[in-house]
Amino acid sequence: MFKEGSPIVYDAPAELKKWPSLKGERQKDRGPPYLVYNGTLADCVRELMGKPIKGISLYDILTRPQPAFEQTVLSPGDAAEIAMRKDFPKD
Numbered sequence: 001m002f003k004e005g006s007p008i009v010y011d012a013p014a015e016l017k018k019w020p021s022l023k024g025e026r027q028k029d030r031g032p033p034y035l036v037y038n039g040t041l042a043d044c045v046r047e048l049m050g051k052p053i054k055g056i057s058l059y060d061i062l063t064r065p066q067p068a069f070e071q072t073v074l075s076p077g078d079a080a081e082i083a084m085r086k087d088f089p090k091d
Contacts, residue, residue, distance in 0.1 A: 006068035008082065010042035010089055014063035021058050033060060042089050045079045 002008070017033035019026040036059070037047045044061045051059065061074040074082070082088060 002068045002081065006066075007087070008041070008068045008085070009066055011040045012063055012066065014039065014041040014044040014061055016044040016047050017060050017062060019058050019060070021055070024055060024058075026058060041082075045082050045088070048076060048079045049083050 015035055016037040018036050019028065019033045020030035021027055022030075037044055039047075041061070041063050044063075048056065048059050048061060056076045059076055061079055062072060063074065065072055069078070
């Protein structure tokens with residue numbers, strides 16, 4: 001998903017958003033996702049990784065495109081991949 005050798009700007013602005021849900025399923029017809037956390041990309045990844053696994057699929061991280069990735073919406077899987085990178089800030 002990420003371009004090898006391309007750095008990620010972890011202090012880029014980002015938002016953690018959650019989709020309306022019913023019984024653990026996204027309900028896209030019930031409106032847009034709502035803001036849960038506003039901060040840096042690293043902070044949003046940490047916030048998401050701290051959520052219960054059962055509901056983690058209801059979240060997305062919105063940020064600006066970077067050389068390492070072109071999309072503006074990062075899935076929980078993308079966030080997990082970012083969190084496992086050697087250069088991810090652990091604090």
